[in-house]
Amino acid sequence: MAEIRVAIAGVGNCASSLVQGVYYYRNVSDDEKVLGLMHTVFGGYRIGDIRFVAAFDVDPRKIGKDLSQAIFSAPNCTLKFSDVPYLGVPVQPAPMLDGVAPHMMESFGLKDDDPVEPVEIVDVLRASEADMLINYLPVGSRQATQYYAEAALKAGCGFVNAIPEFIASSPEWVKRYEEVGLPLAGDDIKSQVGATIIHRTLVELLESRGVKVDETYQLNIGGNTDFLNMTVEDRLARKRISKTEAVTSLLPYEIPVRIGPSDYVPFLNDQKICYLHIKGKKFGGASITVDLKLAVEDSPNSAGVMVDVIRAMKLGLDRELGGVLTSISAYAFKHPPQQVPDHQARVWVEEFIQGKRQR
Numbered sequence: 001m002a003e004i005r006v007a008i009a010g011v012g013n014c015a016s017s018l019v020q021g022v023y024y025y026r027n028v029s030d031d032e033k034v035l036g037l038m039h040t041v042f043g044g045y046r047i048g049d050i051r052f053v054a055a056f057d058v059d060p061r062k063i064g065k066d067l068s069q070a071i072f073s074a075p076n077c078t079l080k081f082s083d084v085p086y087l088g089v090p091v092q093p094a095p096m097l098d099g100v101a102p103h104m105m106e107s108f109g110l111k112d113d114d115p116v117e118p119v120e121i122v123d124v125l126r127a128s129e130a131d132m133l134i135n136y137l138p139v140g141s142r143q144a145t146q147y148y149a150e151a152a153l154k155a156g157c158g159f160v161n162a163i164p165e166f167i168a169s170s171p172e173w174v175k176r177y178e179e180v181g182l183p184l185a186g187d188d189i190k191s192q193v194g195a196t197i198i199h200r201t202l203v204e205l206l207e208s209r210g211v212k213v214d215e216t217y218q219l220n221i222g223g224n225t226d227f228l229n230m231t232v233e234d235r236l237a238r239k240r241i242s243k244t245e246a247v248t249s250l251l252p253y254e255i256p257v258r259i260g261p262s263d264y265v266p267f268l269n270d271q272k273i274c275y276l277h278i279k280g281k282k283f284g285g286a287s288i289t290v291d292l293k294l295a296v297e298d299s300p301n302s303a304g305v306m307v308d309v310i311r312a313m314k315l316g317l318d319r320e321l322g323g324v325l326t327s328i329s330a331y332a333f334k335h336p337p338q339q340v341p342d343h344q345a346r347v348w349v350e351e352f353i354q355g356k357r358q359r
């Protein structure tokens, strides 16, 4: 099969796990099961077909370094599980816009808005012949996300929105991608087994067994830059919407809910801890309470899912599909345009791979 040419905006922990994973599993045989992927070969594409062709960041500790080194540069702190060879892909300076929160500027060693003259993103995407651009910016990067979505569109690339800004779930953006005939997937990547999918599964289970859910909360703590960024409430308005709707969309009634990032605990590094609570009533009005603690290495948790998204996007490009890919978006993202139970989204993706479902 042809190679899949991927550009990345935001070389943080998620990008690190993705790039590491692609090299970790590069030469896996077709009949070997890879942990965390839907299929080792997905619509004819192997992991080894993925090639990183461009990368953008604003952090002086990453700019100018080869992607293979930048992914291990501070403040990235995720697990190193793979040696990545020199890739010949330098991290290029990008416009900062609202990408770095004011409370993080000092720790980034940044004083002004753009410490290095940014490159023309559209030109770099075109020159690198990227098939798609993945948006891995910090939560709250509204302007910057729209900037990259616009750049991908102008450069003729598909766009994957891993963050809780609304692009694939915005009818205006979907229409624009339809008009130019480019695929779109998003919004806000859903991890392999993370807080969202566990919460969704438990709520669906209780609901299907006739329990009336009365209240629920999901508190999350972690020690990576994603959690440091989210200590400021005005950065995470759409993160709360995305995570909350992922759960409440499965309930046919309204209940008191509190879901979101809850604190930054620096020594946890890339470990994320989730405390989940659900209270309800069952037969005879008797009570039922579920309290659960989940501990995961945060960034690799979404990287395998992204490997599948990349290959679904490539199928979209091969089939000349413009607009949002609804099946992979429902399966792999917390805030897709069409929200369905996860088992149904999986069936949709299988049908999409087989060409039985258009998008």
Ligand SMILES: NC(=O)c1ccc[n+]([C@@H]2O[C@H](COP(=O)([O-])OP(=O)(O)OC[C@H]3O[C@@H](n4cnc5c(N)ncnc54)[C@H](O)[C@@H]3O)[C@@H](O)[C@H]2O)c1
Pocket: 009, 010, 011, 012, 013, 014, 015, 056, 057, 058, 059, 076, 094, 095, 096, 097, 098, 099, 100, 136, 137, 138, 139, 141, 144, 162, 163, 164, 188, 189, 190, 191, 224, 225, 226, 298, 299, 301, 302, 303
């Ligand atoms: N960890 C997961 O499994 C998961 C799940 C869902 C969503 N996400 C989201 O994915 C995103 C990335 O997560 P992460 O842990 O890699 O975050 P991170 O903070 O480690 O990385 C973000 C990177 O973006 C860079 N950046 C900031 N402004 C930029 C700009 N204008 N242009 C280019 N680069 C810029 C930063 O310097 C940093 O390197 C976050 O929004 C996170 O919430 C992650």
